[in-house]
Amino acid sequence: MGELAAEKHVKYIVSVEKKKDSFEAVVMEHLRLNGAYWGVTTLDLLGKLHAVDVNEVVSWILSCQHESGGFGGNIGHDPHVLFTLSAVQVLALFDKLDVLDVEKVSNYVAGLQNEDGSFSGDEWGEVDTRFSYIAICCLSLLRRLEKVNVENAVKYIVSCKNLDGGFGSTPGGESHAGQIFCCVGALAITGSLHHVDRDLLGWWLCERQVKSGGLNGRPEKLPDVCYSWWVLSSLTMIDRVHWINKEKLVKYILDCQDTENGGISDRPDDAVDVYHTYFGVAGLSLLEYPGLKAIDPAYALPVDVVNRIFLRR
Amino acid sequence: MDDSDGEEAAGQAQRRAEWSDVTPLPQNDGPNPVVPIAYKDDFTETMDLFRAVFHAQERSPRALSLTSHAISLNPGNYTVWQFRRVILEALNVDLLGELDFTQSVSNGNSKNYQLWHHRRWVAEKLGASSTSKELEFTKKILSLDAKHYHAWSHRQWVLQSLGGWEDELNYCDDLLQDDVFNNSAWNQRYFVITRSPVLGGLKNMRESEVNYTVRAIIARPENESSWRYLRGLYKDDNVSWVHDSQVSLACLKVLSTKSSHIFALSTLLDLISHGFQPSREFIDVLNALSVQDSDYDLAETNDSDLAKTIFTMLECEDPIRANYWRWRKSKLP
Numbered sequence: 001m002g003e004l005a006a007e008k009h010v011k012y013i014v015s016v017e018k019k020k021d022s023f024e025a026v027v028m029e030h031l032r033l034n035g036a037y038w039g040v041t042t043l044d045l046l047g048k049l050h051a052v053d054v055n056e057v058v059s060w061i062l063s064c065q066h067e068s069g070g071f072g073g074n075i076g077h078d079p080h081v082l083f084t085l086s087a088v089q090v091l092a093l094f095d096k097l098d099v100l101d102v103e104k105v106s107n108y109v110a111g112l113q114n115e116d117g118s119f120s121g122d123e124w125g126e127v128d129t130r131f132s133y134i135a136i137c138c139l140s141l142l143r144r145l146e147k148v149n150v151e152n153a154v155k156y157i158v159s160c161k162n163l164d165g166g167f168g169s170t171p172g173g174e175s176h177a178g179q180i181f182c183c184v185g186a187l188a189i190t191g192s193l194h195h196v197d198r199d200l201l202g203w204w205l206c207e208r209q210v211k212s213g214g215l216n217g218r219p220e221k222l223p224d225v226c227y228s229w230w231v232l233s234s235l236t237m238i239d240r241v242h243w244i245n246k247e248k249l250v251k252y253i254l255d256c257q258d259t260e261n262g263g264i265s266d267r268p269d270d271a272v273d274v275y276h277t278y279f280g281v282a283g284l285s286l287l288e289y290p291g292l293k294a295i296d297p298a299y300a301l302p303v304d305v306v307n308r309i310f311l312r313r
Numbered sequence: 314m315d316d317s318d319g320e321e322a323a324g325q326a327q328r329r330a331e332w333s334d335v336t337p338l339p340q341n342d343g344p345n346p347v348v349p350i351a352y353k354d355d356f357t358e359t360m361d362l363f364r365a366v367f368h369a370q371e372r373s374p375r376a377l378s379l380t381s382h383a384i385s386l387n388p389g390n391y392t393v394w395q396f397r398r399v400i401l402e403a404l405n406v407d408l409l410g411e412l413d414f415t416q417s418v419s420n421g422n423s424k425n426y427q428l429w430h431h432r433r434w435v436a437e438k439l440g441a442s443s444t445s446k447e448l449e450f451t452k453k454i455l456s457l458d459a460k461h462y463h464a465w466s467h468r469q470w471v472l473q474s475l476g477g478w479e480d481e482l483n484y485c486d487d488l489l490q491d492d493v494f495n496n497s498a499w500n501q502r503y504f505v506i507t508r509s510p511v512l513g514g515l516k517n518m519r520e521s522e523v524n525y526t527v528r529a530i531i532a533r534p535e536n537e538s539s540w541r542y543l544r545g546l547y548k549d550d551n552v553s554w555v556h557d558s559q560v561s562l563a564c565l566k567v568l569s570t571k572s573s574h575i576f577a578l579s580t581l582l583d584l585i586s587h588g589f590q591p592s593r594e595f596i597d598v599l600n601a602l603s604v605q606d607s608d609y610d611l612a613e614t615n616d617s618d619l620a621k622t623i624f625t626m627l628e629c630e631d632p633i634r635a636n637y638w639r640w641r642k643s644k645l646p
Contacts (some may be wrong), residue, residue: 029340061339073391073393075340075341076341076367078392078395124395124430126430127432163548165505172504173469173474174465202637209634219496220496
């Protein structure tokens with residue numbers, strides 16, 4: 001079996017971060033904050049957080065903040081909870097949460113909760129369990145979870161549970177590994193995992209492993225490295241990760257590396273990107289691959305970063 | 314230069330003339346711009362113009378058409394969509410045109426949250442008059458990708474908010490006839506039988522649905538989705554699950570074609586763990602099958618031993634999940 005080309009991946013991420021004139025960078029401009037989270041978290045898992053300039057990143061993040069308290073995907077863009085969580089996560093990585101006006105940011109996020117407990121992504125009101133997770137994770141990292149109605153938030157998530165034990169984006173929506181991560185993650189953060197049918201969901205999740213060792217996100221779909229994160233983190237949170245074949249999954253992820261120029265792709269021999277590089281490395285971290293920092297399956301941040309937030313004061 | 318290049322250049326020239334009064338606003342790359350943008354193509358030019366218009370909050374017909382162009386270049390840009398809605402509201406534009414617009418965007422790439430969110434915003438404003446258009450729109454997209462998550466979400470929203478349930482069960486059937494492994498169609502089927510106001514709910518539908526599902530299972534027993542659907546039909550009703558002979562007979566029938574079908578074995582174990590007691594005859598049939606297959610010996614007398622043997626089969630047949638099956642075996646009384 002090959003090995004993780006850690007140094008190549010660091011080089012790749014740093015080069016993407018610098019390339020603002022490439023076509024990819026121009027097209028990705030609107031979600032650069034998400035990209036920063038994927039890239040910087042990967043660097044930290046690889047023990048190379050300071051390959052990027054802290055001050056440069058922090059001042060850029062702050063200039064993405066909108067007067068409402070939320071963050072846009074880049075400077076001058078409209079705020080959305082998706083980018084707000086990325087901003088908080090990246091600042092947490094650098095131990096710079098103190099640059100934030102915590103009340104302002106948390107008020108923005110808390111203001112997105114609806115009567116039924118669900119969350120909208122922004123003022124335009126799109127509702128999705130992704131936003132429940134994002135809001136809950138963000139408020140918890142800011143230690144302001146009390147600003148929302150947690151009981152209703154949990155009720156809404158539970159209303160999205162399906163017959164297979166999984167969760168969808170809205171009540172009745174098909175189970176999907178990405179949505180399952182969001183729902184299980186939000187339930188884990190709020191101490192509500194007793195609402196999950198662990199054995200039923202665990203079986204559905206471990207059925208996602210296909211012969212090649214990779215994981216898919218729904219029945220009969222192709223495997224993709226990103227599900228190494230969505231499925232594995234969910235299995236970890238419900239304590240069922242040993243139900244899949246870990247060795248085969250490690251091999252699958254390593255097979256998706258570009259060992260020459262760095263980066264990880266969705267499937268072997270496809271083009272690499274930062275998104276899949278993050279999910280591959282994060283998946284390997286959950287699989288306890290040597291040399292990687294441990295990652296927290298609910299907060300999607302290295303365990304030492306999460307501990308720093310919750311064990312301080 | 315081919316025709317499309319020519320059209321593009323003409324469009325660009327026209328935009329330049331139309332916007333000669335506005336100073337484009339380049340993306341601010343933060344306090345330490347590393348590399349200045351090295352080239353000016355249509356994309357950069359359009360976005361620079363958009364930033365200027367957005368900054369000035371210009372709500373005009375030309376700004377609306379600029380958002381159309383910006384969206385065609387990058388349908389993922391969230392701010393452009395939002396500003397488009399601001400303009401549509403300010404100008405009080407007839408929203409029927411937006412249905413065509415979103416349709417044309419979806420022809421390029423329909424896996425895009427902004428597109429669907431916009432479509433829903435439009436349909437919500439148009440109300441029940443758009444029901445059939447929305448059902449047709451999603452149907453068209455699902456005909457290209459029958460598991461399209463956004464299309465299914467939108468369709469469920471349409472049914473619940475605007476109606477149109479009457480033909481939905483038939484639609485699920487059409488899709489399952491095309492591909493019985495389509496988990497999205499099974500999910501929609503469950504959505505319909507549990508939520509449709511015209512069908513009377515799960516209990517009312519159970520008998521006919523069990524028949525339907527058992528037929529689907531026997532045709533393709535290796536289908537995870539149909540087995541899970543069958544189990545879902547007995548949600549919160551383990552007594553019926555155990556006592557409905559249709560379920561155990563379906564297992565037996567499948568196992569009689571090949572004794573190692575994972576989902577059939579798993580379902581049989583689920584039945585046993587909930588109190589199903591296979592008759593002597595049932596065990597004899599199973600025994601005969603395992604002898605035919607000769608790898609396993611089911612010649613045991615009680616249920617617990619039968620279950621243990623079945624688990625051993627599952628561990629061998631599905632090695633990638635051996636730990637899961639071992640765990641279930643350990644839960645046996």
